[in-house]
Amino acid sequence: MGQGLNKSLVLRLVRYLRVLKKLKSLGIVNVFSNNLGDAVGVTPAVVRKDFSLINIQGNKRGGYNIDTLMAELGNILGKQEGQDVIIVGCGRIGTALMNYKEFDKEGIRVVAGFDSDPVKQNTELAIPIYPIETMREYVKERGIEVGILAVPESAANRVFDEMVGAGIRGFLNFTSVELKCEGKCERTSCPRNCTVHNVNIGLELENLFYLINMDKIKETSQENA
């Protein structure tokens, strides 16, 4: 993925690609910036600016050719190689993600799980679960770069280090431990630049409650004004 692209731009590009896939499946050949903008919730100007940033030009009359656009976005987002992901920690969250069939549609393949508990390990599953000790070799052999971390808090830092050491450089971290790397890694042992996305559902929910409460306070003060 392009190093210079910021996170919100990348998220929009992923959304454009999803919309384009749907439009293509309906037999549509060309698309305009206003169609894409409406579908993604941004203005046509934002769509045009995003595409010009990644050197994709449309034309005023015909708009953008969907096949060309999908190929270009696929290149940028790395879809062409398929996106292999491992999951470390195959408990409740890990197995829920392993059983989520929709990833396939996005070109994401969960190829293996790793767990320290022998009871969870099972190489007969559609997505095999291997002993954590084999993770390094597996990742290195296949050049896997992205991993989901769903181990208990107490194991988070150690497993993170093991994954970094194996060559994982993109992390979706479900533990409540805020793991930092982001290319400015302060861990002297970090051999490469990593990107960590910390998913904290508790924090997101707290944030929602906060926003709702702020709205209520505003409404009450307006009523009393």
Ligand SMILES: NC(=O)c1ccc[n+]([C@@H]2O[C@H](COP(=O)([O-])OP(=O)(O)OC[C@H]3O[C@@H](n4cnc5c(N)ncnc54)[C@H](O)[C@@H]3O)[C@@H](O)[C@H]2O)c1
């Ligand atoms: N991000 C969120 O919003 C959110 C919400 C709920 C839970 N969580 C966190 O997500 C993580 C997973 O939650 P869960 O409910 O699936 O937990 P879980 O206990 O069901 O599963 C954890 C799995 O990790 C395995 N494990 C433990 N140590 C390991 C190690 N060193 N190497 C490999 N595997 C190891 C365990 O055997 C188990 O299968 C926890 O840290 C939890 O606190 C996060």
